[in-house]
Amino acid sequence: MRKVFYILLVAVVFMASCSPYNNLLKSTDLEYRYEAAKEYYLTGEYSKAAPLLEGLIRVFKGTQYAEESLFLLAMCYFESGDNFTASQYFKMYYTNYPRGEYAELARFYSGKALYKNIAEPELDQSDTYVAIQELQLFMEYFPASKYREEAQQMLFDMHDLLVEKDYLSAKLYYELGDYMAYMGNNYLACIITAQNALKDYPYTKLREELLILVLRAKYKMALHSVEDKKIDRYRDAVDEYYSFKNEFPSSKYLQEAEKYYTESIKIVNE
Numbered sequence: 001m002r003k004v005f006y007i008l009l010v011a012v013v014f015m016a017s018c019s020p021y022n023n024l025l026k027s028t029d030l031e032y033r034y035e036a037a038k039e040y041y042l043t044g045e046y047s048k049a050a051p052l053l054e055g056l057i058r059v060f061k062g063t064q065y066a067e068e069s070l071f072l073l074a075m076c077y078f079e080s081g082d083n084f085t086a087s088q089y090f091k092m093y094y095t096n097y098p099r100g101e102y103a104e105l106a107r108f109y110s111g112k113a114l115y116k117n118i119a120e121p122e123l124d125q126s127d128t129y130v131a132i133q134e135l136q137l138f139m140e141y142f143p144a145s146k147y148r149e150e151a152q153q154m155l156f157d158m159h160d161l162l163v164e165k166d167y168l169s170a171k172l173y174y175e176l177g178d179y180m181a182y183m184g185n186n187y188l189a190c191i192i193t194a195q196n197a198l199k200d201y202p203y204t205k206l207r208e209e210l211l212i213l214v215l216r217a218k219y220k221m222a223l224h225s226v227e228d229k230k231i232d233r234y235r236d237a238v239d240e241y242y243s244f245k246n247e248f249p250s251s252k253y254l255q256e257a258e259k260y261y262t263e264s265i266k267i268v269n270e
Helices: 002-017 020-026 030-042 046-059 066-080 083-096 103-115 126-141 148-176 186-200 207-223 227-247 254-268
Strands: none
Touching: 030 046, 030 066, 046 066, 066 083, 066 103, 083 103, 103 126, 103 148, 126 148, 148 186, 148 207, 186 207, 207 227, 207 254, 227 254
């Protein structure tokens, strides 16, 4: 039985080694391999196109086929969902061929691949900053590109993501309140984080939420202050209330904001 299994295994391996695709990989006819790789790419068989192209970009170096082979290889990884590898090959393309036929597409897709790879707002956003930089460079190099609007929308999406991360961080500081206060003022950390987000992204859709969070934190910081700082901090909360109300006079948080104002002005006027 074991002998039969071994014979079958050898037969399968032999047949696989003699398959048309494996023969294609070993072929010395480079133009034939090149045309086959393009055909596989056009029919969506990226897992077959990529190994052929990876072999060809080395042997085609300095020929008319090298440039397109490298770009198609990057597109194979992009279409397959391997966004990090795709971005690396797109960067390789526009570095080697800064004025190449596909330079505009390579810069655009490099940024788009990184954009598709960004993490949820709760996680580290290092990749988001890299994607933003890549798309900003694309727009600088090709300001009239037909892909500019799509690139701009991706930038807006990533800015919203970074604001959301800052908002979640500020909210966490607020919720921590006096917990582990010996390590720092959590309310102050909330205020600084939220204000920095508002400064960096003044037109964010989370502006109202960030501003009410600042008001909450300023009120709570005044409430828990030592006596010699209490009055000044309540005044600061009153000023913050006016700023909030002026900007969002019909806010869903207005009743809450007025509560902080009433309590604060009472202490200030005592």
